Amino acid sequence: EDKVVQSPLSLVVHEGDTVTLNCSYEVTNFRSLLWYKQEKKAPTFLFMLTSSGIEKKSGRLSSILDKKELFSILNITATQTGDSAIYLCAVENSGYALNFGKGTSLLVTP
Amino acid sequence: DGGITQSPKYLFRKEGQNVTLSCEQNLNHDAMYWYRQDPGQGLRLIYYSQIVNDFQKGDIAEGYSVSREKKESFPLTVTSAQKNPTAFYLCASSVTRASAETQYFGPGTRLLVL
Numbered sequence: 335e336d337k338v339v340q341s342p343l344s345l346v347v348h349e350g351d352t353v354t355l356n357c358s359y360e361v362t363n364f365r366s367l368l369w370y371k372q373e374k375k376a377p378t379f380l381f382m383l384t385s386s387g388i389e390k391k392s393g394r395l396s397s398i399l400d401k402k403e404l405f406s407i408l409n410i411t412a413t414q415t416g417d418s419a420i421y422l423c424a425v426e427n428s429g430y431a432l433n434f435g436k437g438t439s440l441l442v443t444p
Numbered sequence: 445d446g447g448i449t450q451s452p453k454y455l456f457r458k459e460g461q462n463v464t465l466s467c468e469q470n471l472n473h474d475a476m477y478w479y480r481q482d483p484g485q486g487l488r489l490i491y492y493s494q495i496v497n498d499f500q501k502g503d504i505a506e507g508y509s510v511s512r513e514k515k516e517s518f519p520l521t522v523t524s525a526q527k528n529p530t531a532f533y534l535c536a537s538s539v540t541r542a543s544a545e546t547q548y549f550g551p552g553t554r555l556l557v558l
Contacts, residue, residue: 338486376534376549377487422486432547434479434486 340435357423467535
């Protein structure tokens, strides 16, 4: 059975801190791993990773995939209060709809 | 403006009642999906549809039904057989089932049982 595990489940940091969110998976016929940010409602797409070792970057956010060890990390540097959200990791299997982890709830305090 | 809409924003269900959640998209996407989200949980797939008049069960389809009579619309009915329906329901669509990175989500419907 496919499994996606995120850690930690929740995290509280001060503005300016750097955080690392983890996502490990067990999936047959892996196609891609995706990160989403969910504030109050709909998740918004952040990154899609398909190849090991290639960092994707967008502003203060970056992510990398390790297909040998079956995990991904999402880094956020110089955190801001607007980064407070639930971060969801999902794995795509053979074109099927996404298999989501439980999410990491991040709170950035001023 | 292109997008995906869900209605209502909040929905209250009485015991034994069927309720229908609406999902409409004008993105010309072939694939549509329904997810359920519970507190502290990730999204779990209820049903998905790759094309009009075709749909498949996801991981937690029991107690739910869907239809796909039009490309733009994918309504979800929560039946009385769903014993724990209180959750946040998200609809999504993508160009095809294979284009997961372009899966757009609607704003969600929160269902509460009275």
